[in-house]
Amino acid sequence: MKAVLGDTVIAEASKDDLISIEGNWYFPPSSVKAGFLSASPTPYTCPWKGECQYFSVSDGDTVLQDRAWSYPTPYPSGIARVGKDFSDYVAFWKDVKVVD
Template identity: 35%
Template sequence: MKAIWNGTVVAQRDDTVVVESNLYFPRESIVSEYFSDSSKSTQCPWKGEARYFSITVSGKTNEDAAWYYPNPKEAAKNIEGRIAFWRGVAVTE
């Protein structure tokens, strides 16, 4: 699986986990130079607090385009250390 934004592969890995129709990539699969911490956070009743990354490729930034759960609740432990994408980031095989 690949996560692609602005024509560039920003993450690639075969061992993704699907939760609520979102593919979660292992953190070590991302190309870290494209990612920067965001101040955004949200709450999920069963997964816990989500934190976000913005993605910058070739001078173009996609704000809050990736999220992860740094300390997921017990029901979501299978996505600990994993990152999912949205906001125009294409996830393909």
């Protein structure tokens, strides 16, 4: 599967390597291409997943604030709920299309 902004592939991995959480596909950190995400200072803590790290997504021409996120150290109960460790996996908001 691919996470695509315009014509730029931001992340790419086998569907078997992704984790689906609440309708969002989370890509393994190693599948996210360098240079397209920059950490955002926007704070958020999910009551069951833990502290979130937001990212701005850029393809060089377009910069979309807070359109990607991850959980660097999810709560153990969140990992148990998902059934897999999703530490640092990255999900994208709808502006970044996730396609097969």
